[in-house]
Amino acid sequence: MFVKKRVAVVGAGITKFMRRAQETGKELVFEAVRQALDSSNMRIEDIESVALGSAPDAFDGVHMKGEYLLDGAGAWRKPYSRNFVGGGTGVFSPIHGWFHVASGLFDTCMVVAEEKMSTCLPHPQTAFLTIFDNMIERPLGPNLIWIFALEMQRYMQTHKIPKEQIAQVAVKNKRNALDHPSAQIAKKVTLQDVLDSEVLAWPVQRLDISPVSDGACAIILASEDVARKITDSPVWIDGVGWNLDTTYWTNRDLYFPRYVANAANMAYRMAGISNPRKQVDFAEPYDPFDYKELHHMEGLRLCRKGEAPKLTAEGVTERDGNMPICPSGGLLGVGNPIAAAGLMKVCELFWQLRGEAGKRQIPGDPRTAVAQAWGDLMQIGTVVVMRN
Amino acid sequence: MGGPNANWNRSRDEKLGEKSLSKLEPSGVPLKEDDIEKQKVLTVTYHPNTKYAWATGVAVGEFLKGLKAGVITGSKCDECGRIVVPPRLFCEWCFRRTENWVKLPDTGSVNTFSVSYITADTTRVKEPLIPAVIEIDGTSGAGFLHFIGGVKPDQLKIGMRVKASWVDASKRQGSITDIKHFAPSER
Numbered sequence: 001m002f003v004k005k006r007v008a009v010v011g012a013g014i015t016k017f018m019r020r021a022q023e024t025g026k027e028l029v030f031e032a033v034r035q036a037l038d039s040s041n042m043r044i045e046d047i048e049s050v051a052l053g054s055a056p057d058a059f060d061g062v063h064m065k066g067e068y069l070l071d072g073a074g075a076w077r078k079p080y081s082r083n084f085v086g087g088g089t090g091v092f093s094p095i096h097g098w099f100h101v102a103s104g105l106f107d108t109c110m111v112v113a114e115e116k117m118s119t120c121l122p123h124p125q126t127a128f129l130t131i132f133d134n135m136i137e138r139p140l141g142p143n144l145i146w147i148f149a150l151e152m153q154r155y156m157q158t159h160k161i162p163k164e165q166i167a168q169v170a171v172k173n174k175r176n177a178l179d180h181p182s183a184q185i186a187k188k189v190t191l192q193d194v195l196d197s198e199v200l201a202w203p204v205q206r207l208d209i210s211p212v213s214d215g216a217c218a219i220i221l222a223s224e225d226v227a228r229k230i231t232d233s234p235v236w237i238d239g240v241g242w243n244l245d246t247t248y249w250t251n252r253d254l255y256f257p258r259y260v261a262n263a264a265n266m267a268y269r270m271a272g273i274s275n276p277r278k279q280v281d282f283a284e285p286y287d288p289f290d291y292k293e294l295h296h297m298e299g300l301r302l303c304r305k306g307e308a309p310k311l312t313a314e315g316v317t318e319r320d321g322n323m324p325i326c327p328s329g330g331l332l333g334v335g336n337p338i339a340a341a342g343l344m345k346v347c348e349l350f351w352q353l354r355g356e357a358g359k360r361q362i363p364g365d366p367r368t369a370v371a372q373a374w375g376d377l378m379q380i381g382t383v384v385v386m387r388n
Numbered sequence: 389m390g391g392p393n394a395n396w397n398r399s400r401d402e403k404l405g406e407k408s409l410s411k412l413e414p415s416g417v418p419l420k421e422d423d424i425e426k427q428k429v430l431t432v433t434y435h436p437n438t439k440y441a442w443a444t445g446v447a448v449g450e451f452l453k454g455l456k457a458g459v460i461t462g463s464k465c466d467e468c469g470r471i472v473v474p475p476r477l478f479c480e481w482c483f484r485r486t487e488n489w490v491k492l493p494d495t496g497s498v499n500t501f502s503v504s505y506i507t508a509d510t511t512r513v514k515e516p517l518i519p520a521v522i523e524i525d526g527t528s529g530a531g532f533l534h535f536i537g538g539v540k541p542d543q544l545k546i547g548m549r550v551k552a553s554w555v556d557a558s559k560r561q562g563s564i565t566d567i568k569h570f571a572p573s574e575r
Contacts, residue, residue: 021417122509139565146519201519202503202504
């Protein structure tokens, strides 16, 4: 395929992830964007376009959320637009920005992702009700956790996976997050803690789930020639992919995320990756629930179907393992301000591939990594492949 | 291209201003739930009051009409032959009109289920709800979301045979809730 300009990430910024932030969404976005500029020694005048991602307006009770966030996003009098593909938004945002630069239309693009979920009372879960079919699902009073429980059950049943093997993901990610300065729920928990936590919708328990969060992230994209003027260590976006399955989620076998595999295959093809298990050094798959990390490792072809729990048990996915997974601490440890959580994963790839991840740094000079997000009615996969 | 004020011609020295996250503190002021309840911080509250009257659409309208009569309605695509429920006006695979409604039996099998102790707004309940995807007999592996009833949670199994338990005919409204739940059945 033809890409006019190779695209690099040259800067990144992030706020704390918090259950309730005093800051408004606009203020959070400003903090992340300001930090991304400062980290790369750039000025807002250096930014030619802005791509922003944020999930449902219903969390905020603010329509035109893209426009509402504009000033904080550094988009004043700039070509600016907002994207939204549910939970997949955070990793779609860099793809949205990538269009701007890869096409040759702009030399730089600020990519911003924000979520402020705490505004919605008593719980943002109530806002999720409106994603279900208004005729034949909403009258049943569905809960988002239900459909994940249904998917998790199908996945466990198909591969005969015991709950213990899934719970170990929560233990690992919450522990990894202890080293992340933005982390909201980093903690040392035991496997037994997870298995003893409150049953919400079996097989989903309290500690299987990421929290409700407020937070924002930003990265700066630049075309190759400009990137080399900004930094000596650009990190390249060498593959992008996205794919959506049908909204009729009850007509699909949920045991395998085919749409994630389709998105990954698109990104791998672009990046010249034929054997991801060998050619990808570490990954940040989307982990709003512990089983999702495993489900997505399989969708990303980092292992065979049903094999992810075993690899996790063997320690392969630890930071010092052969295929580190969610070295950031993921959504389960750092937190889940939806769109910002996805972009946090892309930030992690950037810092890891520059050797700037501090205590979280993966040993062995990683070269190639993949980040992925997922969402809507369990139907979208968004994937980026990055290299140093 | 390049913005009117863009200036890329920096000296190498200027690049060295880069700071990594390990040196940067993430911003943000976390609040506690308590801070808001005790009004230690100022908030503004708003209750939206909006009403919607959704069109059922052609296909789901047919489905709901069927439920009122105690029948589960699917649709068949004449191109790929796939029979699906809920029915649709068009086949998203072949992308052609499928105004071919099919009467389906009110039996099926459990594709997947959950035992839920929370409701839509995360209120805790003692008696669990059992949401499930029921794969309806006579379809190409298609189903819809409903509840399982008349069964103890520890007896639930994927693949279990179930049959619709209907609301009395006189009380049906043309709604998904005209089916009370699906209950275990012998084939």
